[in-house]
Amino acid sequence: MSWLSNWPKPYRLPWLLLISVAAIVADRLTKIWVAAHVPLGGAIPVIDHVLRISHWTNEGAAFSLFADSASPQAVRWGLVAFATLAALAVLVMMVRFGDRLNATSIALALILGGALGNVHDRIAYGSVVDFIEVYIFRYHYPDFNVADSCVVIGACLLFLDSFLPRRKPAA
Numbered sequence: 604m605s606w607l608s609n610w611p612k613p614y615r616l617p618w619l620l621l622i623s624v625a626a627i628v629a630d631r632l633t634k635i636w637v638a639a640h641v642p643l644g645g646a647i648p649v650i651d652h653v654l655r656i657s658h659w660t661n662e663g664a665a666f667s668l669f670a671d672s673a674s675p676q677a678v679r680w681g682l683v684a685f686a687t688l689a690a691l692a693v694l695v696m697m698v699r700f701g702d703r704l705n706a707t708s709i710a711l712a713l714i715l716g717g718a719l720g721n722v723h724d725r726i727a728y729g730s731v732v733d734f735i736e737v738y739i740f741r742y743h744y745p746d747f748n749v750a751d752s753c754v755v756i757g758a759c760l761l762f763l764d765s766f767l768p769r770r771k772p773a774a
Contacts (some may be wrong), residue, residue: 616701619712626716627723630749634724634732646736653738659746660730683725690718706767710760717753724750 641647641658648655662678693715700708724731733746 615704615708616698618704619697619701619708622709622712623716623719626713626750626753627720630717630720630753631723633734633749637732637734641734655736657734657736657746659733660728661733661746662730683722686718686722686725690715690722693718706760706764710757710764713753713757713760717750717757720750720753721748 637656637658641656643658643660646655646657693711697708697711697715700711721731731748731750733748733751735748735752736746737744
């Protein structure tokens with residue numbers, strides 16, 4: 604990505620926003636494909652005993668937290684409000700750091716795209732489609748989707764980036 608680092612500063616933020624849009628589009632397309640090709644509750648084995656493409660809906664938060672709430676509409680709109688506020692905070696940070704193309708700004712772009720992908724589903728359908736089902740030996744990891752993956756990858760990038768030494772600005 605060194606060719607991009609030589610571009611004038613104002614041109615980097617659109618590239619970061621393009622990463623966010625690509626995450627949203629990938630999330631939408633995969634969820635549409637799963638909804639059209641895998642019956643609700645069904646699954647397609649990809650790697651036996653390791654990976655399946657399943658079709659579940661999640662009305663709750665991560666790992667289906669709050670999915671069995673007595674007031675599902677409050678949970679739905681609470682999650683929409685929280686994710687929207689988080690996405691706005693990430694967008695502000697992207698604008699602030701958008702003059703740089705580095706692990707932090709790319710991580711923020713992935714988190715923004717993932718958050719907005721799931722917010723779209725909660726507003727439009729009341730739940731998100733989870734379809735990536737992973738088994739590690741006998742452990743069944745909760746199903747997730749592309750938007751969730753973008754948020755986790757972004758968070759991991761931020762974590763790893765926190766260990767990198769910082770360059771001191773030239774005096």
